[in-house]
Amino acid sequence: MWLDLLHKHGLVKNDTLVVNAIYLFGVLFSGSFLGSVTWILAARLYSPESVGLAASLISATQLLSGIASLGIGMGIVRFLPIACNTDEMLGSAVVLIIISSAITGIVFWAGMPLWTPAMMASIAGNWITILIAIGLIVVNSIFSLLQMVFQSTRKSKFAFWQTILANSFRLVLTIVFVSLNSEGITLAVLIPMLLMSIVSWYQFIPKSLPGFHFRFALSRKAVFQLVPYSIGLHVAGQIAQAPILLSPLFVLEKLGPQLSASTYIALMIGSFIISPGQAMAASAFAEGSNVVENLRIIINKANKISLAITVGFAIFILIAAPFILGILGKQYQIETKNLIIWFVLSSPFAALSKNGFTVMQVQDKIRKLIGISAISVIVFFTISYLTIDFWGLTAIGLAWFVSQAILFFCCLSEIFPKFGHYVRT
Numbered sequence: 001m002w003l004d005l006l007h008k009h010g011l012v013k014n015d016t017l018v019v020n021a022i023y024l025f026g027v028l029f030s031g032s033f034l035g036s037v038t039w040i041l042a043a044r045l046y047s048p049e050s051v052g053l054a055a056s057l058i059s060a061t062q063l064l065s066g067i068a069s070l071g072i073g074m075g076i077v078r079f080l081p082i083a084c085n086t087d088e089m090l091g092s093a094v095v096l097i098i099i100s101s102a103i104t105g106i107v108f109w110a111g112m113p114l115w116t117p118a119m120m121a122s123i124a125g126n127w128i129t130i131l132i133a134i135g136l137i138v139v140n141s142i143f144s145l146l147q148m149v150f151q152s153t154r155k156s157k158f159a160f161w162q163t164i165l166a167n168s169f170r171l172v173l174t175i176v177f178v179s180l181n182s183e184g185i186t187l188a189v190l191i192p193m194l195l196m197s198i199v200s201w202y203q204f205i206p207k208s209l210p211g212f213h214f215r216f217a218l219s220r221k222a223v224f225q226l227v228p229y230s231i232g233l234h235v236a237g238q239i240a241q242a243p244i245l246l247s248p249l250f251v252l253e254k255l256g257p258q259l260s261a262s263t264y265i266a267l268m269i270g271s272f273i274i275s276p277g278q279a280m281a282a283s284a285f286a287e288g289s290n291v292v293e294n295l296r297i298i299i300n301k302a303n304k305i306s307l308a309i310t311v312g313f314a315i316f317i318l319i320a321a322p323f324i325l326g327i328l329g330k331q332y333q334i335e336t337k338n339l340i341i342w343f344v345l346s347s348p349f350a351a352l353s354k355n356g357f358t359v360m361q362v363q364d365k366i367r368k369l370i371g372i373s374a375i376s377v378i379v380f381f382t383i384s385y386l387t388i389d390f391w392g393l394t395a396i397g398l399a400w401f402v403s404q405a406i407l408f409f410c411c412l413s414e415i416f417p418k419f420g421h422y423v424r425t
Contacts, residue, residue: 021283023156028275034167052257054185063245071234073148091217105134232366270343277306277351342397356411
């Protein structure tokens with residue numbers, strides 16, 4: 001509706017890069033904003049221990065669902081528009097993700113004493129929490145796949161509404177389930193995603209793909225088309241996301257549940273700052289994959305838009321930080337404020353780096369993508385591990401800033417090709 005008004009007044013033309021990016025930004029903005037509001041509400045209603053445990057569990061399941069998805073969503077963006085049988089391709093993708101997610105969840109639970117003893121001690125013998133965790137992995141993987149389907153068909157408005165409705169329902173359930181402690185927080189995430197996944201399959205997908213009829217399938221042709229392309233991008237993406245998804249667990253082990261909650265909330269706000277750049281990069285990937293000859297024009301345009309909006313968002317967060325932190329409560333204010341400042345300082349690097357990643361994805365520079373992602377992650381955790389006992393959460397913020405700066409300089413020739421040409425000559 002609001003996008004139609006922009007069209008009417010000439011503020012947005014029939015530019016699929018911009019239109020898709022606006023809706024994708026809406027997905028990221030609404031997810032980050034409503035997610036932050038939900039965590040602020042949880043911080044006020046639940047004990048710090050419950051919030052910390054739930055934040056760590058949700059963060060872990062997000063990481064695991066990303067691993068379990070095998071990067072199939074990226075393959076969907078690339079191949080679904082040209083697929084001869086969309087029903088078969090989507091059905092195969094869903095079957096692959098369900099099998100992979102279930103296996104990943106079981107392995108995570110079985111090995112919990114090894115990789116997160118603190119969480120194991122908190123939920124030992126609690127089968128309800130364990131089943132919720134496995135359910136989160138499976139449902140989150142399918143929920144994310146559906147959003148990639150909408151991106152591939154240039155119907156990201158459905159992903160936008162899917163996100164708005166799921167997060168709004170989550171906000172309500174966070175209040176309703178307050179008596180359930182940490183399980184209430186996790187159920188408030190699981191139930192809305194499950195319901196909106198069902199609605200999307202039977203309402204949104206048919207409108208996005210006319211003639212679509214869902215059926216479970218496992219086509220050899222679809223699997224061999226999707227998996228080889230997706231797996232390389234998937235590995236690079238999971239490496240790059242590791243600091244965000246593992247930091248709450250790392251802080252839980254080193255500093256306890258209350259500071260783990262502060263870390264998670266600060267990460268949500270940091271994600272909000274860079275969401276315009278992330279949306280533009282996602283749209284540029286879809287556009288560049290279909291019109292490779294215009295990739296440089298697309299990236300130049302994406303650089304200007306994402307940088308300008310990201311800087312504006314960073315300034316807004318810096319100004320609004322005292323108000324936001326006042327809502328959180330005194331127990332979160334000081335440490336969360338330090339992390340937010342570091343995220344603000346690193347946001348231009350993070351936004352532009354995503355466009356560099358887009359170029360490498362389209363040009364199939366997967367090895368370089370994996371390499372620089374691995375370097376930045378190693379730097380992040382090395383700095384964090386060596387300094388967290390002395391500096392607390394400031395160590396996480398400094399490590400994040402340095403790792404994002406490294407990513408930016410490694411992607412410089414992709415972001416600004418004239419620089420790469422100058423270096424080579």
